[in-house]
Every structure is written in C-alpha cells, then in structure tokens.
Amino acid sequence: MSRIPIGIVLNGVTGRMGYRQHLVRSLLAIREQGGLPSRDGSLIWPEPVLVGRNAGKLAQLAQQHGLTEWTTDLDAALARPDVQIYFDAQVTQQREKAIRAAIDAGLHVYTEKPLAEDTDAAVALCRAARAAGIKHGVVQDKLFLPGLRKLKRLIDGGFFGRILSVRGEFGYWVFEGDWQAAQRPSWNYRAADGGGIVVDMFPHWQYVLEQLFAPIRSVQATIATHIPSRVDEAGQTYEATADDAAYGTFELEGGIVAQINSSWAVRVRRDELVEFQVDGTHGSAVAGLRECHIQHRGTTPKPVWNPDLPVTEPFRAQWQAVPDNEPFDNGFKVQWELFLRHVVDGAGFPWDFAAGARGVQLAELGLQAAREGRRIEIPALDL
Numbered sequence: 001m002s003r004i005p006i007g008i009v010l011n012g013v014t015g016r017m018g019y020r021q022h023l024v025r026s027l028l029a030i031r032e033q034g035g036l037p038s039r040d041g042s043l044i045w046p047e048p049v050l051v052g053r054n055a056g057k058l059a060q061l062a063q064q065h066g067l068t069e070w071t072t073d074l075d076a077a078l079a080r081p082d083v084q085i086y087f088d089a090q091v092t093q094q095r096e097k098a099i100r101a102a103i104d105a106g107l108h109v110y111t112e113k114p115l116a117e118d119t120d121a122a123v124a125l126c127r128a129a130r131a132a133g134i135k136h137g138v139v140q141d142k143l144f145l146p147g148l149r150k151l152k153r154l155i156d157g158g159f160f161g162r163i164l165s166v167r168g169e170f171g172y173w174v175f176e177g178d179w180q181a182a183q184r185p186s187w188n189y190r191a192a193d194g195g196g197i198v199v200d201m202f203p204h205w206q207y208v209l210e211q212l213f214a215p216i217r218s219v220q221a222t223i224a225t226h227i228p229s230r231v232d233e234a235g236q237t238y239e240a241t242a243d244d245a246a247y248g249t250f251e252l253e254g255g256i257v258a259q260i261n262s263s264w265a266v267r268v269r270r271d272e273l274v275e276f277q278v279d280g281t282h283g284s285a286v287a288g289l290r291e292c293h294i295q296h297r298g299t300t301p302k303p304v305w306n307p308d309l310p311v312t313e314p315f316r317a318q319w320q321a322v323p324d325n326e327p328f329d330n331g332f333k334v335q336w337e338l339f340l341r342h343v344v345d346g347a348g349f350p351w352d353f354a355a356g357a358r359g360v361q362l363a364e365l366g367l368q369a370a371r372e373g374r375r376i377e378i379p380a381l382d383l
C-alpha cells in the first residue's frame, strides 16, 4: 500500500511530554501499527525531525528509536521541503515565537497547551494562523481519556437528567526535591519561567467543562503556594514563586456549578489522580482517567445524618462500573491521528487555536479572580 510521508518537526522532544506521549506513544506507535489509513486507503506515515537544544540528547534519542533526522537549528528544520507540520512541546515560554516562525514558514501547527502565555498572544497566534491559511490544533488530551469518554457517553445518552454540578479533584504530592527527587520539572514552580498550576491546569478544565457540559460563564479562584521552597534538578534550593494549588469555581451556561481543586500538595485517597463527580436529577457519576461509576436515582440510598452511629451504608459499593464497550487507545495518539487526517484528508478538527486561546483566557482570568478576590465574567474572545 502506498505511503504518504508527513515530515513533522518535533520541538521539545527531550521533555517529558514531547518524548513519552508525543514521540513514543503517538508518532512512533502510529508507525509501529503500520501507518494511519487515509481516506483513499494510502497510509499516512509520520517522519519525525527531532529538534531541541542539546545535540547529544537528540542524537541519542534518534539512535535509540532508529530515526536519522535531528537538529538543534529550528529555522533549518522549518525550512526543510519535506516537512509539513510543526509540533511544539517546549516549555510554555518558548512556544509563541517558535509557532510564529512555523506559521511564517507556511507549516501546519499542532502544539501542547497552553497555546501561549497570555490571552493577547494566543489570540494573535490564532489570527496569524487563520490569515496564513494553515491548519492548527492544540492538545486537549483529557477529552480522550477512557473515563471521560464514558462520562461523555452517559451525557449523550441522557443518563443524568438535568445536570446540577461537577466536582473535580485533581492532584497528588509532588516531592519537594530535598529528601526525594521531585517528579515534575522545577520550572513548573517558578512564575518567571511560566510555571503555576493555574496556567498548567485551567486550560484543561476549560475544554473539559466546555466540551462535556457547557460554555463557562464566570470564574472564581483561590490560589496558594503551599510549599514555598523546593530543590531543583541540580540539587539547588529555589523559591517556589508560582501557585501550586488552585481552588476554582466555574459557573456554566444553563446554571451548572463546577468546582475543581487542583493541587501538587495533596495526598491521594481517591481511586485515580483526577476524578470528576457529576450530579444530575436522575443520576450521578464519578469519572476518572480510566474508570467511571454511576448511581441511578432508583438505586440512591437514603442516609440519615447521625454521628453517634458507625456508618450505616457501604457507600462506595453502591456504585456500578460503566463498561468500556469499545477499545480505548492512548489519548495523545488518538488526537494526533485526528490532526494528521485533518492535514491530509481535510477531516474536521475542532480543537484549533481558537479553542486553545479560550484555555489561556480561563487561566489568565482565574489568576486575576484570585488576585482581586472576586468572580470574573468570561467575555467572548474577538478572534
């Protein structure tokens, strides 16, 4: 079967996301499965060009995975005639100028979130991409998590009746780096380097809430830096200047109230690292990364508040698991396949720079709401 080679510049490929999720679990996985069938039956074949700052690391990565194309010269990579897509998984601060260069080079652009550091920059990138007529997309991986796909299925099937509220708990303990190494890069904890949990997670909550439930009308947030100093990759103590926890409340169109706690300073006594409880008039669900459990109004117990007695109900056991009913692939890979088909076949792809800009906007307004101690309405973006 004939192949359609698609040259993809992968920038930031030595990082956590760039390497594991995008190179190995997505693009190389597509090659391992024999390519991605396009509309006419030919196979879309990703040809990664690895880009980064450290030649040694790139050469080693390339060799480890049987790849030959790598460079530390981004402009040279963007100018290659065999390249059609630019992908960015660099630290957020480096993203805007690299994407702009890729748009100027006429490439289609796919990028990790957040699209840019502030709303104005994200809107400007969206306008530039549209003016250039390129295809553009932003990673919205949580939508493709099995747990959230099952939740979406329940919503589409009318399980909940009228949805009242959404309660999200995200987080886990990120070690301080002194007696055990931190499991996240240190730039995440420095405001000057583009860190902070609001900037990191609110873009995710924006698309999850908007696409599963309804557009977000307002935001309120309390943020904190619970751990004031940490130890970096080189063993140096540094001041944590960015927020490491955010307690957000979002009002959605139609009156749904969503509350999401995000924290890198919380210990997990949940089934999964993120869980959303959705309560509706006819039923409730708790969805995590992979699992989803439901309780219908007909099986809802009637507990009575009485602290003098031990718990009377096995509350957890009263929920029913939602079956898979379909295979679930890696969420990053699924979205890559949709973007590749968008580029090659012109198939639809709603997760574009406009969607990415709304994610950046929610983070920016969330931080403003926290700073000013008030609820902020979310205006439509002028895109």
Ligand SMILES: NC(=O)c1ccc[n+]([C@@H]2O[C@H](COP(=O)([O-])OP(=O)(O)OC[C@H]3O[C@@H](n4cnc5c(N)ncnc54)[C@H](O)[C@@H]3O)[C@@H](O)[C@H]2O)c1
Residues within 6 Å of the ligand: 011, 012, 013, 014, 015, 016, 017, 018, 052, 053, 089, 090, 091, 092, 094, 112, 113, 114, 139, 141, 185, 200
């Ligand atoms: N979709 C998701 O679930 C998800 C999860 C985590 C991170 N991210 C996003 O992915 C991006 C990368 O995050 P990560 O956790 O992989 O970070 P990381 O620190 O592991 O990787 C960052 C990459 O950027 C490169 N880089 C380029 N210029 C740099 C500079 N001046 N300073 C430091 N590094 C520089 C690094 O070499 C590295 O390859 C971020 O924008 C982050 O918001 C997305």
